[in-house]
Amino acid sequence: MRRVLIVMSAADTWTRTDGSRYPTGYWAEEVAAPYERFVAAGFDVDFASPGGVLQPLDQHSADPQVAGPECGRWVEHAENALRKHGPLLALEDVELGTYDAVVLPGGHGPVVDLHQDANLGRVLVDADTRGAVIGAVCHGPAGLLSAVEPDGSWRFAGRRMAAFTDEEEQLFGTAELAPWLLAxxxxxxxxxxxxxxxxxxxxxxxxxLFTGQNPASSGPMAEAIVAALS
Structure with missing residues (x-):
C-alpha cells in the first residue's frame, strides 16, 4: 500500500510588517481534496506538523464568497479527515524513508513556520533523494524552502514549479503588509x-515534484500524484 504524509503548518497567526497579527490556518480544500483522492486510490495517509500541533481552520476557506459554493463540503471533509487520523505526528518524529509521497497544503501558515523548519527540510531532502513524490499547493511551496543543503544551497533550485502568485496575493488583499511574497x-x-x-x-x-498554484489546483495536483504512484 502506498503511504502519503500530509504536512501541515502549526501557525495560527501571521505577523505583518506593521506588527498586526493576521489569523490563519489550514485551507480546507487544500487538505480535503488531496485527502479524498488519496483515500479513494487506496493510499494510507498520515498527517504531521511542527510539534504535532493541529492548526485551526482558516475561516476564509469556509466563506462561500471567498472559497466558492463547495467550501462547506471541503470544510466538513477536512475536519472529518483530521478527526479520523487522531493526533498529528510531530515532524521531528517522522521516520525517514517511510512515505511514498510528502504533500504540503497551504493557507498562509507555511510562510510563517514551514519555510524554515529544519525537520521538514530533513524529510524533503530524504524524499527527493529517494525519488519519492513531493507535492505542494498554493502557499505550501513555502515549505520547500526548508530543504537547505549543508553548503547553504537550496535543494529545489532550478526546478519548475507553481505557487500562489504575487498577483493572487494582491487580489486577496494580503500583499501590502506581507513580510515577503512567496512567488x-x-x-x-x-x-x-x-x-x-x-x-x-x-x-x-x-x-x-508536483506543485499547484492555488486552492483550485489542489484536486488536479492530487490526481497527478495518484497517477504517478499508481
Missing part, C-alpha cells in the same frame, strides 16, 4: 516558477 522569494532562491491565470487551476510537474 518572489521562490524565484529569488532559483525556482523556475510558472504563473497561470489568477485563481484558476494550474499545476506543474518536474520529475518527482
Amino acid at each position: 518572489s522569494r521562490l524565484r529569488q532562491r532559483g525556482a523556475m516558477l510558472t504563473d497561470g491565470a489568477a485563481y484558476q487551476a494550474h499545476i506543474e510537474r518536474d520529475g518527482n
